Amino acid sequence: MNSFESFSKELISIAKDIKLIALDVDGVLTDGSLYMDDNGNVELSFNVKDGYGIVSLREKHGIETIIISGRSSNALLHRLAELNISRFWVNQSNKLEAINIIIQEGVIKPNQILYVGDDIPDLEV
Numbered sequence: 001m002n003s004f005e006s007f008s009k010e011l012i013s014i015a016k017d018i019k020l021i022a023l024d025v026d027g028v029l030t031d032g033s034l035y036m037d038d039n040g041n042v043e044l045s046f047n048v049k050d051g052y053g054i055v056s057l058r059e060k061h062g063i064e065t066i067i068i069s070g071r072s073s074n075a076l077l078h079r080l081a082e083l084n085i086s087r088f089w090v091n092q093s094n095k096l097e098a099i100n101i102i103i104q105e106g107v108i109k110p111n112q113i114l115y116v117g118d119d120i121p122d123l124e125v
Helices: 003-015 048-061 074-082 095-104
Strands: 020-023 064-068 113-116
Touching: 020 095, 048 064, 064 095, 095 113
Parallel strands: 020 064, 020 113
Antiparallel strands: none
16 A cells, blocks of 8 residues: 555545535635725635535535635625535634634534634744
């Protein structure tokens, strides 16, 4: 067995325990660009493939998705409603705090959470 096969088996072993995916928004569900109109309203661009993946994970595998974002916008709130994501934190600068709330509820263990972020504030998670 080569190192790639060994890594793949280890990754699959870890991934099979995932029950919850926690996602940042800017740079994860978007390309990181912020589009502002003349009034300062923020618009975001979401990829439909991400939405399909979120819905598919929930419906086919029972894996829920939550959002933990340092920002908020009407566009984000509409997208969350469209994807039926009812649990989210917006304007949340301390993302680890949100994860700890979930863990303290006792339903999900730390090794059952996959967090995806793309920036310095995401590192501590």
